[in-house]
Amino acid sequence: MSNLINRQIQLASRPTGEPTAANFRLVETPVPEISDGQVLVRQHFMSLDPYMRGRMNDGKSYALPQPLDKVMEGGSAGEVLLSRHPDFVVGDTVIGRGGWQQYAVFDANQRGALQKVDTSRIPLSAYLGAVGMPGVTAWYGLTQIIDPKADETVVVSAAAGAVGSAVGQLAKARGARAVGIAGGADKCRYVVEELGFDACVDYKVHADLKSLTQALKQACPMGIDGNFENVGGLVLDAVMANANAFSRVALCGTISGYNGAPIPMAAPSLILVNRMKVQGFIVSEHPQHWPAALKELGEGVASGKLKYRETVAQGLESAPEAFIGLLKGRNFGKQLVKLV
């Protein structure tokens, strides 16, 4: 396939604070020949996710840092163009971690590197969102850490995002009350009117701890039993100020601190006072739960019961700006880049 040119976006430098376009570099390389066991995929969608910001740093984290001068890593969905592996044929729709580029070569012998997906009832892009990693993240944190009982109140931050929107709907399906926290009236309206949450608090209107705590108190008159935390910082502090005895926090992200110094937790003694459990998790470390999660999520999307939204940027070049926007909360639902 040496007649094909592959365009990709590499990490050119590590951001200090907020990433800028200058941290990325667009390069063109020939699409390589593939060897035995490999599959060449034309990518249709790239997934942009907040966790990528953490990997752009060089510090200690749960994953190796994104290497400099290499293609940005990330989930993707596409179509098989060439296959030298018996499990894949041309035209198969697949997902994998193809990164920020138009064409990706996968070693299909590596377990889980490339997976066929059925697009007859579920759109290809949904496998990067509601029926993919973000959906399973929501499912795991909600069912395995928060484990809500009927009539308990579950609060989720970044509620209009890919993960948050699923958390609230899955909580409602279990008979719990779902309250979102999101930035802006549009997002809050969407969370309540389209996703069916019981309430949503606009953190932009309540920008200090006292105000946000009070707004959450009104939205959660019976207190908070479960918190799916994507944001951290002030939002987590306000949740903790309303936490019930024996409440659970599934700590999934701390997006508020991704661009700078660690943000402290104001009153950790509340963990003791309220006998809380605060637990961090990374969904990729719990593969045994993925089949059950994907079954529920897939059925939800196929039947239309589980709603989701996508913000789609067009073209590879749009990825850096779309990613910067994601970190600023400009997206509604799952942030994707469409390549074809």
Add this chain to the structure above:
Amino acid sequence: MSNLINRQIQLASRPTGEPTAANFRLVETPVPEISDGQVLVRQHFMSLDPYMRGRMNDGKSYALPQPLDKVMEGGSAGEVLLSRHPDFVVGDTVIGRGGWQQYAVFDANQRGALQKVDTSRIPLSAYLGAVGMPGVTAWYGLTQIIDPKADETVVVSAAAGAVGSAVGQLAKARGARAVGIAGGADKCRYVVEELGFDACVDYKVHADLKSLTQALKQACPMGIDGNFENVGGLVLDAVMANANAFSRVALCGTISGYNGAPIPMAAPSLILVNRMKVQGFIVSEHPQHWPAALKELGEGVASGKLKYRETVAQGLESAPEAFIGLLKGRNFGKQLVKLV
């Protein structure tokens, strides 16, 4: 018994910051007559515990505040002087929550209010420490939250205290490595040489986060898998900076913040980065675990395997100063007041 005078210490005012002697008041009252179902106990030992400081505030907590102008509440051990309940006879050694006074009347029909204890192999005072609430606290947090595996490293703060000294010994008995944090060379020597911990870090020598983090790193070359946290603040921050993936924090106390404003947690994002579980607990809420805990603790003390130390203040009047000293870490092991 109207010929007997009961002396008691009441809470006269709520402390702001560190308690002082002026917050307490010594009063004399007649020992009341007892009614059917009641038991009069001459108290031998009063238990002083850090949790009492929290109850002296009027704020929201897991227990009702200590009432003003009433006898200070707390655990105690003594001997039955008069009984109008069939389960108790004069001379029985008992424990209950008799408070800071020489004589206490118990409603023995109230389940658990008064319990007979066998002092043939275990000293009466130990039922307020290693074989009482502090011991069970250690046992619960260690076995039910930290659940250490062999060769894992468990760190406990306030390691020379009643709870901490049991935590490390119980961890060692399970094949784990036990590292203490304590204030002063004497305490650290005791923790290692007498209690058998593998190491102990003197937080007074390492008074800032960087230094304490580094000292813990040296004491825990394989990182920290479990943390039994009695102190909070800087100590917890330094533990978290050395936490391994999937480590567990049993949050039992935040004594460093008892006297003032809440102390923040510096880097809660580490809970996510290290996929930690941080869980607060109150041992009295888990009565189903007490029998197993007391069995192990009692056998340990009776056989001499489970070591403990007591700091005993003499006489009711010494209680306020002994309590103030406890909050400053002046005690070695269990802080008691001896009344006879």
